[in-house]
Every structure is written in C-alpha cells, then in structure tokens.
Amino acid sequence: MPQKDPPRRSTxxxxxxxxxxxxxxxxxxxxxxxxVSDETRARxxxxxxxxxxxxxxxxxxxxxxxxxxVGMITTDSFERFxxxxxLGAEDALGxxxxxxxxxDSRDDPIRESxxxxxxxxxxxxxxxxxxxxxxxxxxxxxxxxxxVVYALTPSSDPDDCSVVVDDVAAGRLAGxxxxxxxxRRIGHITGPxxxxxxxxxxxxxxxALEEAGTTIAGGVLAGSWSEAWGRQAAQILLRSNPxxxxxxxxxxxxxxxxxxxxxxxxxxxxxxxxxxxTDNWQLIAEGARPPLTSIDMNLSQVGQVAAQRLLEAIEGxxxxxxxxxxxxxxxxxxxxxGV
Amino acid sequence: MPQKDPPRRSTxxxxxxxxxxxxxxxxxxxxxxxxVSDETRARxxxxxxxxxxxxxxxxxxxxxxxxxxVGMITTDSFERFxxxxxLGAEDALGxxxxxxxxxDSRDDPIRESxxxxxxxxxxxxxxxxxxxxxxxxxxxxxxxxxxVVYALTPSSDPDDCSVVVDDVAAGRLAGxxxxxxxxRRIGHITGPxxxxxxxxxxxxxxxALEEAGTTIAGGVLAGSWSEAWGRQAAQILLRSNPxxxxxxxxxxxxxxxxxxxxxxxxxxxxxxxxxxxTDNWQLIAEGARPPLTSIDMNLSQVGQVAAQRLLEAIEGxxxxxxxxxxxxxxxxxxxxxGV
DNA sequence: TTGAAAGCGCTAACAG
DNA sequence: CTGTTAGCGCTTTCAA
Numbered sequence: 001m002p003q004k005d006p007p008r009r010s011t012x013x014x015x016x017x018x019x020x021x022x023x024x025x026x027x028x029x030x031x032x033x034x035x036v037s038d039e040t041r042a043r044x045x046x047x048x049x050x051x052x053x054x055x056x057x058x059x060x061x062x063x064x065x066x067x068x069x070v071g072m073i074t075t076d077s078f079e080r081f082x083x084x085x086x087l088g089a090e091d092a093l094g095x096x097x098x099x100x101x102x103x104d105s106r107d108d109p110i111r112e113s114x115x116x117x118x119x120x121x122x123x124x125x126x127x128x129x130x131x132x133x134x135x136x137x138x139x140x141x142x143x144x145x146x147x148v149v150y151a152l153t154p155s156s157d158p159d160d161c162s163v164v165v166d167d168v169a170a171g172r173l174a175g176x177x178x179x180x181x182x183x184r185r186i187g188h189i190t191g192p193x194x195x196x197x198x199x200x201x202x203x204x205x206x207x208a209l210e211e212a213g214t215t216i217a218g219g220v221l222a223g224s225w226s227e228a229w230g231r232q233a234a235q236i237l238l239r240s241n242p243x244x245x246x247x248x249x250x251x252x253x254x255x256x257x258x259x260x261x262x263x264x265x266x267x268x269x270x271x272x273x274x275x276x277x278t279d280n281w282q283l284i285a286e287g288a289r290p291p292l293t294s295i296d297m298n299l300s301q302v303g304q305v306a307a308q309r310l311l312e313a314i315e316g317x318x319x320x321x322x323x324x325x326x327x328x329x330x331x332x333x334x335x336x337x338g339v
Numbered sequence: 340m341p342q343k344d345p346p347r348r349s350t351x352x353x354x355x356x357x358x359x360x361x362x363x364x365x366x367x368x369x370x371x372x373x374x375v376s377d378e379t380r381a382r383x384x385x386x387x388x389x390x391x392x393x394x395x396x397x398x399x400x401x402x403x404x405x406x407x408x409v410g411m412i413t414t415d416s417f418e419r420f421x422x423x424x425x426l427g428a429e430d431a432l433g434x435x436x437x438x439x440x441x442x443d444s445r446d447d448p449i450r451e452s453x454x455x456x457x458x459x460x461x462x463x464x465x466x467x468x469x470x471x472x473x474x475x476x477x478x479x480x481x482x483x484x485x486x487v488v489y490a491l492t493p494s495s496d497p498d499d500c501s502v503v504v505d506d507v508a509a510g511r512l513a514g515x516x517x518x519x520x521x522x523r524r525i526g527h528i529t530g531p532x533x534x535x536x537x538x539x540x541x542x543x544x545x546x547a548l549e550e551a552g553t554t555i556a557g558g559v560l561a562g563s564w565s566e567a568w569g570r571q572a573a574q575i576l577l578r579s580n581p582x583x584x585x586x587x588x589x590x591x592x593x594x595x596x597x598x599x600x601x602x603x604x605x606x607x608x609x610x611x612x613x614x615x616x617t618d619n620w621q622l623i624a625e626g627a628r629p630p631l632t633s634i635d636m637n638l639s640q641v642g643q644v645a646a647q648r649l650l651e652a653i654e655g656x657x658x659x660x661x662x663x664x665x666x667x668x669x670x671x672x673x674x675x676x677g678v
Numbered sequence: 679t680t681g682a683a684a685g686c687g688c689t690a691a692c693a694g
Numbered sequence: 695c696t697g698t699t700a701g702c703g704c705t706t707t708c709a710a
Contacts, residue, residue, distance in 0.1 A: 006404040007484035009462075011687055022697045027689055034690090035695060052482060057460040058406060059687040062398045063702045065345040069461075072441070083422060090443055099457060102411070102441040104429055118438060121396040122408075143391060145346035227626035253626060260628070287566035287592060289599070350703055361681045366705055373706085376679060398703040402686045 010051040018047035030055065061123065068098050070310060071119035073140070075107040075153070076132035080281065081299060085130050085151050088303025096311055098125070107131075116140055126310045129153070130303075134164055134197040147313030151306035152299070159320045161313065163306040165297045166324035167200035168207075173329050174248045174276045174295055175208025181335060183246035183274055185217045189233040189258060190250025193222040198250055201278065205248055217241045225250075230257020238265055246335075249277035252284040255292050259334075263289075275334040290333035297327050349390040357386035369394065400462065407437050409649060410458035412479070414446040414492070415471035419620065420638060424469050424490050427642025428649075435650055437464070446470075455479055465649045468492070469642075473503055473536040486652030490645035491638070498659045500652065502645040504636045505663035506539035507546075512668050513587045513615045513634055514547025520674060522585035522613055524556045528572040528597060529589025532561040537589055540617065544587055556580045564589070569596020577604055585674075588616035591623040594631050598673075602628075614673040629672035636666050 012030075016023045021040060028034035029044040036044075047053075061067040070093060074082045090100050101119060105112035119127060120142060129140055131153030139155040142148060147161075154162035178186050188205055191198050202220045209215055218241045223229035230249065234257065237244060249255035255277035259269060267273050269290055277285070280296035302325045309319055351369075355362045360379060367373035368383040375383075386392075400406040409432060413421045429439050440458060444451035458466060459481060468479055470492030478494040481487060487494075493501035517525050527544055530537050541559045548554055557580045562568035569588065573596065576583060588594040594616035601608055608614050608629055616624070619635035641664045648658055 008404070009482075009484070012689090013687080023687090024689075024698075025696055028696090031689085037695060040695080054456070054459055056401065056462060056687055058397050058400045058462055059702085060689080061702095062395065062401055062687085062704090063689055065347070065702075067397060079422075083418075086441070087443055090441055097457070099461065100441045102425070102429055102439045104426055117393075118436070120393055122438065123395060123397050143348075145348070253622065256626070283592065287595070351705090352703080362703090363682080363705075363707095364680055367680090370705085374679060379679080395703055398686085399705080400686095401688090401703085402705060404686075 010053045015048045015053050019044045067123045069124050071101045071124045071127045073103045074130045075105050081132050082130045084299035085303035088300030089307040092304040092307035125314045128306055149306045149310045151302050154322050161309050161319045162322045163302055166326050167197045168204035170295045170327040171201035171204025172208045175205040178246045179212045184214050185244045186246040187217045187237045187244050188248050189221045191225045217244050227253050227257035230254035231261045234258040234261035246274040252277045252279045252281045259288055270335050270337050280330050293332045293335040294330050295327050296330050298325050301325050349392045354387045354392050358383045406462045408463050410440045410463045410466045412442045413469045414444050420471050421469045423638035424642035427639030428646040431643040431646035464653045488645045488649040490641055493661050500648050500658045501661045502641055505665050506536045507543035509634045509666040510540035510543025511547045514544040517585045518551045523553050524583045525585040526556045526576045526583050527587050528560045530564045556583050566592050566596035569593035570600045573597040573600035585613040591616045591618045591620045598627055609674050609676050619669050632671045632674040633669055634666045635669050637664050640664050
C-alpha cells in the first residue's frame with residue numbers, strides 16, 4: 001500500500017464517510033447525475049464543503065479518456081504576433097472549460113518534437129500550432145487521433161486545418177481607403193519579399209489601385225521590418241516620385257520611419273501625403289505623429305476561430321483547408337485630416 | 340463496462356499481451372525500475388514501439404499525487420511585461436519536465452478565482468501569479484498545500500514568496516551611468532506617480548545624484564507612460580531648466596517622445612543632452628534616433644527565479660519574502676557619442 | 679526474474 | 695433512492 005508524501009486531499013471516499021453514504025452516491029449527488037434525495041444531497045454537499053473537497057479532474061480524465069486540455073505550440077516565443085492569437089484561443093477554449101498548455105519551441109525542431117511528446121503523454125484533446133510568419137510550415141507529426149489546427153502560420157499540407165489572416169484583403173482594404181480619399185499616386189513600403197504576407201499585401205494593394213486605373217508608384221519597395229528601412233525607403237520614394245500623394249506601409253514600425261522622413265522632408269501628413277500601415281499595433285500607431293491609420297489583422301480572432309475549429313475537430317467534425325480571417329481598417333489622423 | 344467513443348490508445352496491458360508478459364513487468368521494464376531480464380526488456384520495448392505506446396501521464400499523476408504541471412496566472416493579458424516573465428518561467432520549468440497552464444485573468448477577480456478553481460481541480464503542483472505593475476496585490480486564496488509564487492507583482496502578504504525587479508537599483512544604475520559621463524544637470528521624466536516603480540526608480544536616481552552632490556533638475560516629472568507625455572514633459576523641462584545636460588526616462592516610449600521634442604528644439608543627443616530610459620524594449624530602443632541607452636529589467640530572469648522558487652516550494656523548501664532581481668544597463672548611442 | 683493483486687480517485691452499471 | 699462492484703491506466707508490494 002504505497003503512501004506518498006505529497007499532500008493528501010480529501011476524496012470522494014472521505015466525503016462519503018463524513019456524510020454517512022457510499023462513494024457512488026457522493027459522485028451522483030455532486031454531479032447531479034442519477035437520482036439522489038434532496039436531503040442526502042444536502043448532507044453530501046455540506047460534508048464536501050466542510051472538507052474543502054475538490055474533485056480530482058485528472059482521475060476523471062483517466063476515466064473519460066478526455067482531458068479537457070489542449071496544447072498550444074508557438075515557434076516565435078509568443079512575440080507580438082502570437083500573443084494575441086494565443087489569447088484569442090485561450091478565450092474561446094476557456095468558455096468550453098478547456099485549459100491550455102503553453103509551449104514555446106523557439107523555432108527549434110528538437111524542442112518542438114519534445115513538446116509534442118509531452119503533450120501527447122498528457123493526453124491533450126488537441127493541439128494548436130502558431131508562429132510568426134504567414135509562410136506555410138511543415139506539419140507536426142502526431143498520431144491521427146489527435147486533432148491539430150494551425151493558426152497564423154498554415155500547414156503546407158492542404159488536408160490540414162489552418163486559420164490565417166487574409167493578407168490580400170489587407171492590401172486591398174488599404175488601397176480602397178486611399179483611393180477613396182482621392183489619392184492616385186500611391187507608394188508602398190514594406191518588409192522582405194521572402195514573406196508571403198508581403199507579396200500578398202502588395203498584390204491586394206495593386207488590385208485596388210488597378211481598379212482605379214493606377215499602379216503602385218515607384219513599385220514595391222521591399223526591405224526589412226524596421227523603422228530605419230522606413231526612413232530610407234521614404235527618401236528613395238520621394239526622390240523617384242516627388243509628386244506622390246499617399247504611402248501604404250507593410251507595418252506600423254516601417255510607417256513610423258516614414259513619418260520621420262516625411263517630416264524631415266517638409267511634407268505634411270495627411271495633407272501632402274496620406275499614410276497608412278499594417279498591424280495596428282496600438283502603442284506604436286497611436287504614439288506616432290500623426291497617429292497612424294492602420295490595418296488591424298484581427299489576430300485574436302484568428303486564435304478564436306482556430307480554437308473553434310479545434311473544438312469541432314475534437315467533436316469529430318474536422319475541417320480541412322485554409323480559412324481566412326478578414327482584417328479591419330482603423331482610421332486615424334494620418335489619413336484623416338478632417339477631424 | 341463503459342466503452343467510450345474517444346480514441347482508445349494502446350495501454351500497458353496491450354503491450355503486455357503483445358510481448359507475452361504481465362502488465363507489471365511492462366511497467367518495470369519501461370521505467371527501468373525493478374529487475375527485468377535484458378531479453379524481456381527488449382521484447383517489451385519492441386512491442387511498445389510497434390504499438391506506438393505512450394504512457395498516460397494522467398494516470399501516473401493520479402497514482403503519484405503529483406501532476407508535474409503548474410498554473411501561471413496573469414492579470415494583464417500577457418502584454419509586454421508578463422510575456423518575458425512567463426517565458427522565463429516556462430523555460431526553467433520545462434527543464435524540470437513541468438508543463439505550464441496558461442490563465443489570463445484580465446484583471447477580473449471573478450475570472451481569477453475561476454481559474455484558481457480549475458487549476459486546483461487539475462491538481463497543479465504550484466501556481467505562479469504575475470501582473471503588470473510592481474504595486475503589491477492581494478494574495479490569491481488557495482489551500483495551504485499548493486505553493487504560490489508571485490512574480491513582478493508582489494503579494495501584499497510578506498509571508499508569501501515574491502520575485503520582483505529592483506526598481507531602486509534601476510534608477511541608481513541610470514544615475515551612476517549619467518554621472519559617470521560627467522553630466523550633472525539631470526532631469527527625470529517618468530510615468531504616473533501612483534506606480535511604486537515610478538517612485539522607487541526616482542528614488543534610486545536621486546540617491547545616485549546625491550552622491551555626486553546634485554539633485555534631479557526640475558524635480559520628478561511624473562505623467563503617463565506615453566510618447567505624448569514624453570514630448571510634453573521635455574518641453575516643460577527645457578523651459579524650466581534650459582541648461583540641462585541629461586534626461587533619464589521611466590520608459591522607452593516616454594524617451595521616444597523626448598527624442599522628438601529635443602530634435603524639434605535643436606538639441607542634439609547625446610552631445611547636448613544625454614538620454615537614458617527604462618525597459619530596454621528592443622524594437623523601440625533600437626529604432627529611436629539615436630538608439631536609446633536603456634535599463635533592462637531582466638524580466639525573463641524574474642520568471643526564471645520565480646520558477647526556481649516554486650520548484651523549491653514544491654519540494655517542501657519554501658521561501659518567504661520579496662526577492663529582488665537586479666537590472667542591467669544597456670548602452671547605446673543616446674548616451675555614447677564616442678562610438 | 680516474473681506474475682498476481684491491490685490501489686490511486688473517480689464513475690457507471692446493476693442490484694437491492 | 696442508495697450501495698456494491700468493476701474498471702479507467704498505471705504502479706508497486708509481495709509471492710512464486
């Protein structure tokens with residue numbers, strides 16, 4: 001009879017003896033299953049309260065073969081992008097009384113597979129995989145009975161279920177907005193062209209401009225995600241296309257750099273040049289001079305939808321393919337001189 | 340005989356029949372406990388591999404009364420501050436093969452106590468509570484057998500174990516640095532004085548200046564954590580103390596605002612005015628013109644130490660009181676004209 | 679060296 | 695309405 005040193009908490013049996021009934025009856029009373037007389041139930045609940053009884057969910061899980069637990073693996077240390085996704089997912093899952101295991105793989109395949117082993121050992125009901133970039137990734141390998149949903153970073157296997165941001169729509173949204181303001185000579189300064197997101201956003205922007213009979217002024221200026229690149233690219237653009245009347249940026253940080261270069265060049269925002277960007281990173285967008293109009297990628301919605309799909313898959317109704325979440329335009333002073 | 344629909348994975352018993360031995364022997368062989376002949380062990384491992392057997396940690400936990408799982412509760416949605424703490428903790432715990440449950444209470448007491456219930460039900464071995472501010476908080480209520488460590492935001496009960504950043508040292512570090520550069524007329528622009536961190540940092544700065552025979556020029560300018568306040572306060576300071584030769588800021592964002600105001604005023608950094616700040620938020624500090632010297636609060640170390648203390652408490656060696664983590668100075672161009 | 683049996687904490691089936 | 699029994703998956707005495 002092994003007796004361990006860890007804390008011995010009160011059990012169903014303890015409650016049973018305290019209430020003078022059998023363990024089975026305690027279970028029924030506390031779970032409102034089966035038929036128990038009000039009088040007995042009251043006595044049991046009383047005893048449970050006095051003993052500070054809290055049912056052991058682990059034991060239930062063993063019995064139910066269901067842990068009400070999911071794993072969330074990120075490759076990017078939950079930086080700016082995956083945090084909102086993760087919170088959205090946690091939110092949606094919490095409502096279904098499911099807890100989330102946090103795993104930061106740091107983009108290391110060894111760590112990642114280690115985490116997968118651990119999660120499977122803990123019998124998670126499913127796994128959400130998230131990352132930074134929207135470039136597809138190799139699917140993780142788990143036994144077929146554990147559902148997996150990819151968020152933000154899709155799986156390269158089209159049979160998997162992925163939920164990502166609609167980058168084309170993001171570009172188009174910005175384009176339509178600037179066009180709607182009457183601008184026609186619109187530049188685009190963005191991140192490295194190795195990112196699918198960069199290419200798709202540019203594509204969406206180009207489509208919007210095409211419909212208005214124009215093209216991206218100066219072409220797509222792809223560089224890095226930094227403020228420094230924003231400053232530099234803005235200078236290039238002002239030199240090549242001095243008559244430009246709007247610029248759309250691939251990130252808020254880039255846009256910050258652009259605001260500075262424009263100020264240095266004596267161009268005012270938005271009257272001379274309207275400026276929009278992507279991410280809607282509040283602290284950055286609102287702190288800029290002027291505050292930035294930005295495309296919100298609705299990352300927490302990505303997380304919520306991913307969680308939703310995972311729940312469905314756990315229930316046996318699994319989807320496959322890539323689901324797109326639509327971004328939203330947030331207008332601020334950098335395109336809105338009116339207010 | 341309840342037969343559930345959830346996936347039936349292979350069990351010790353399955354491996355046992357496949358290998359033609361008893362379950363007990365499988366357990367011994369796989370855990371390298373007890374004595375098993377090499378030949379039998381090989382056969383068992385072979386069978387386990389073929390069946391894709393993975394031990395059910397939940398069942399082990401029930402037996403061991405130890406889940407190798409901890410809960411992490413944050414009040415601030417894992418924003419900029421608690422993310423590094425959480426990652427540091429996850430790192431330290433992962434090494435001990437402990438998984439982390441993520442709980443975002445959003446500063447809502449109802450949600451918080453709900454999460455605590457859930458965590459205790461899942462029989463976590465311990466709980467880490469973290470938040471945004473360094474102001475003490477009311478301790479969470481759990482049964483005495485579940486250890487709790489507070490990170491970043493200390494418990495108001497001195498008998499609890501808390502791990503926080505040393506704000507006084509942060510202020511002193513900045514002061515010593517600026518003094519070391521030969522500056523003597525040093526201003527301080529910081530966040531709301533309702534934050535303990537704000538008051539303690541100012542205090543540390545003041546001490547450093549005192550030792551050099553000076554005081555904070557213009558007094559402590561306490562406002563908000565925004566860039567806008569940084570801009571505004573810098574203007575105030577330039578007016579009241581035009582001969583100022585250094586400014587220390589309570590956050591990188593505030594410092595960003597200050598850089599702009601100084602540029603507008605035609606003061607150059609660092610030759611006219613040296614500028615230092617707090618947080619070392621890399622993206623922000625490095626993107627500034629010039630890049631900002633900043634005090635790194637070593638948040639991930641806070642998380643690591645908290646995890647360490649929690650592990651000790653789980654082993655029965657619990658500490659109490661507040662432990663301070665020392666910040667680090669990161670020098671960049673805003674105080675270093677030399678390079 | 680191996681197997682049989684009992685138990686971790688909980689629940690469901692079946693009697694009474 | 696309540697108690698008994700068996701079993702979730704695993705481990706650990708204790709015999710053989």
